[in-house]
Amino acid sequence: MKKIIFALALLASFQIANAQQLKDAEAAAKKVEAAKAATLNEKKAANMATWIKLGQTYLDAYNAVQGNGYVGAPEAELQLLMTGVKPVSTEQVEVQGQPMTVQHYETADYYFSNGQLFTIVTTKPAVEDPLMNAMAAYKKAYELDVKAKKTKDISEAIGIIHDKLSNEAVTAYQLQDYVGSSKLFEAAANASMTEPYNQVDTNAIYNAGLTAWIANDVARAKVFFLQCVDHKYYGDEGDVYARLSTIAEKEGDQELSVKYLEEGFVNYPKSQSILIGLINYYTTNGGSTDRLFELLDVAKANEPGNASLWYVEGNIRLKMDPPQVEKAFEAYDKCGEIDPNYEFGYIGKGVYLYNHAVEVQEKASFEMDDAKYAALVEEYDKTLKAAIEPFEKGFAVTKDKEIQTTIAEYIKNACFRFRDDPEYQARYEKYDAIVAAGK
Numbered sequence: 001m002k003k004i005i006f007a008l009a010l011l012a013s014f015q016i017a018n019a020q021q022l023k024d025a026e027a028a029a030k031k032v033e034a035a036k037a038a039t040l041n042e043k044k045a046a047n048m049a050t051w052i053k054l055g056q057t058y059l060d061a062y063n064a065v066q067g068n069g070y071v072g073a074p075e076a077e078l079q080l081l082m083t084g085v086k087p088v089s090t091e092q093v094e095v096q097g098q099p100m101t102v103q104h105y106e107t108a109d110y111y112f113s114n115g116q117l118f119t120i121v122t123t124k125p126a127v128e129d130p131l132m133n134a135m136a137a138y139k140k141a142y143e144l145d146v147k148a149k150k151t152k153d154i155s156e157a158i159g160i161i162h163d164k165l166s167n168e169a170v171t172a173y174q175l176q177d178y179v180g181s182s183k184l185f186e187a188a189a190n191a192s193m194t195e196p197y198n199q200v201d202t203n204a205i206y207n208a209g210l211t212a213w214i215a216n217d218v219a220r221a222k223v224f225f226l227q228c229v230d231h232k233y234y235g236d237e238g239d240v241y242a243r244l245s246t247i248a249e250k251e252g253d254q255e256l257s258v259k260y261l262e263e264g265f266v267n268y269p270k271s272q273s274i275l276i277g278l279i280n281y282y283t284t285n286g287g288s289t290d291r292l293f294e295l296l297d298v299a300k301a302n303e304p305g306n307a308s309l310w311y312v313e314g315n316i317r318l319k320m321d322p323p324q325v326e327k328a329f330e331a332y333d334k335c336g337e338i339d340p341n342y343e344f345g346y347i348g349k350g351v352y353l354y355n356h357a358v359e360v361q362e363k364a365s366f367e368m369d370d371a372k373y374a375a376l377v378e379e380y381d382k383t384l385k386a387a388i389e390p391f392e393k394g395f396a397v398t399k400d401k402e403i404q405t406t407i408a409e410y411i412k413n414a415c416f417r418f419r420d421d422p423e424y425q426a427r428y429e430k431y432d433a434i435v436a437a438g439k
Contacts, residue, residue: 261278
């Protein structure tokens with residue numbers, strides 16, 4: 001969720017406020033009133049320029065109360081941009097667990113994080129609902145622009161309104177106003193689809209649903225997630241499928257719930273939320289997991305060269321009760337056959353062996369019978385040594401430094417057990433140095 005939300009925040013918020021924007025909220029409000037009065041004149045109301053002007057005055061009124069700040073600006077720079085303007089008060093707050101400084105101005109609050117402007121919140125708007133009123137004005141202007149003389153200008157203005165609504169939605173989310181955020185994302189989505197701008201903002205639609213979901217308004221969330229499906233947008237790793245499945249289950253429609261999961265799995269076989277949902281369904285409803293592997297076979301047929309699908313199969317087999325270890329290892333080994341540079345098959349095998357060795361070690365620590373204890377220690381040593389080989393293969397092929405460091409930590413720990421052997425001592429020292437360098 002946060003990944004999508006904050007990606008949008010970066011797109012929406014780095015818009016420098018117009019240097020010529022009105023500084024005085026009262027003056028901005030008076031200009032709006034004058035522009036509104038013009039629309040009451042029958043002759044002027046028939047002129048699209050009248051409505052374009054009204055739309056612009058509403059945008060000016062929106063900007064007027066926010067000052068010259070812009071999101072991402074260093075605090076020192078803002079002191080120059082806002083010379084002579086001092087905050088009424090300052091306080092320390094916490095936003096989503098992050099400490100921030102809030103500077104309260106007459107008409108807006110500036111939130112600072114690590115010396116940069118994090119967001120701007122309007123506290124005293126110059127006029128009521130300026131963005132939606134601006135949208136209405138530009139829609140009217142478009143209706144009157146029968147010769148399409150101002151289509152580009154109107155489209156650009158609607159795009160600006162869309163961006164500002166998106167930014168407001170992100171701000172509301174950041175301040176944990178999820179109900180308000182959902183409504184603002186909906187408004188942004190609707191603005192985006194308004195002619196002549198006429199674009200589908202799937203991020204806004206998805207986020208309208210997601211923030212509604214967080215606010216526990218499941219019925220509202222469902223509306224937007226279904227819109228996502230209509231627009232063939234499924235969120236991060238098929239998240240929309242997983243959430244619609246949960247909603248269907250809550251509504252008592254088990255058949256529809258599993259249908260969403262199966263469709264999602266074919267398109268996003270690596271999605272953990274979908275995968276876990278399917279495993280839970282087929283293992284808790286007395287059904288067979290054969291259907292799960294049928295779906296995986298469909299995915300493999302669609303992408304025969306995709307080694308990750310075999311990795312997914314290995315993970316599924318290890319999560320079953322009881323785990324199908326041999327078949328899981330066969331699937332992990334198949335990853336390397338399909339793509340020798342695919343590290344996760346090796347890693348999956350190594351992690352299972354390492355974790356199993358730890359389980360055996362713990363079991364041995366509670367064993368009082370000497371013979372059984374000795375057998376467990378022997379199994380522990382054998383399993384731990386077996387984990388080293390796939391880990392080293394994974395280490396050799398991965399290009400990700402962070403993954404290399406993680407693998408090296410596993411190998412180092414395993415080799416430490418056998419450090420009396422010069423070979424393992426040397427390997428321990430090698431990977432210990434890699435771990436130290438990685439940290």
